[in-house]
Amino acid sequence: MNDLIELQSQMMRALGIEWQANSLPLDLIREAAIGANVEAAEVLDPLNKANRPWKPRTLDKDHVQEEIVDIMFYVLELFVLFGMSWEDVIKAYKSKIAINCARVIEALLSKQEIDLLFVGMPDIERPRNVDIAFQLLISIIPKEEIDLVSFCQGPSKYIRSLYEGE
Numbered sequence: 619m620n621d622l623i624e625l626q627s628q629m630m631r632a633l634g635i636e637w638q639a640n641s642l643p644l645d646l647i648r649e650a651a652i653g654a655n656v657e658a659a660e661v662l663d664p665l666n667k668a669n670r671p672w673k674p675r676t677l678d679k680d681h682v683q684e685e686i687v688d689i690m691f692y693v694l695e696l697f698v699l700f701g702m703s704w705e706d707v708i709k710a711y712k713s714k715i716a717i718n719c720a721r722v723i724e725a726l727l728s729k730q731e732i733d734l735l736f737v738g739m740p741d742i743e744r745p746r747n748v749d750i751a752f753q754l755l756i757s758i759i760p761k762e763e764i765d766l767v768s769f770c771q772g773p774s775k776y777i778r779s780l781y782e783g784e
Contacts, residue, residue, distance in 0.1 A: 620704045626694035637699060647699050654692035661685045712758050713781040719755035720773035723748055729770045736766050 630637075637643045664678050664685075697707060723732060726748050735744070735752055756764075759780065768776045 622694060623697050623702070623704060626691070627698045630695060630698060635695075639701060643699060647696065650692045650695040650699060654689050654696070657685055657688040657692060660688070716755055716758045716777050716781070717774050719751040719758075720769075720777040722751040723755070724773040732770045732773065733766065736761065736764075736769075 635646060637646055661682055664681055667675060702710075723735070726745050727735065731744065735748070755777075759777070765776070768779075
């Protein structure tokens with residue numbers, strides 16, 4: 619995937635977009651963020667038009683996919699401008715997923731129920747999405763590496779501290 623980031627970097631140069639490595643060109647970052655938002659709005663347009671009760675239409679899947687790729691163009695541009703490698707992107711994404719999993723657990727379970735989740739009490743009734751979030755979380759951070767006491771006190775705060783400490 620690093621090749622996509624390098625390809626984007628070359629495309630930006632071909633378009634005349636100039637930036638210095640290790641700098642944060644705010645104007646270019648702003649333009650890329652706006653571009654991603656404009657393209658995201660263009661994904662919504664055919665979705666809104668596809669389902670009019672008085673004029674039913676089918677969704678133009680090819681058009682929507684083209685708009686999604688346009689979003690990716692700007693997201694890759696942001697990766698380039700921030701000097702991110704694909705490994706940086708994966709690490710940041712896993713961090714965000716782990717924090718979101720912790721938020722799901724935190725929102726739906728008490729501290730005692732969180733403790734039981736770690737012990738593996740299958741007979742405790744809980745929402746299915748909690749089990750999915752927990753399995754996803756421990757696929758990113760092994761269960762034995764999680765400090766149960768700290769996690770029970772505030773799951774999302776604890777997971778965030780793991781990633782900020784690196």
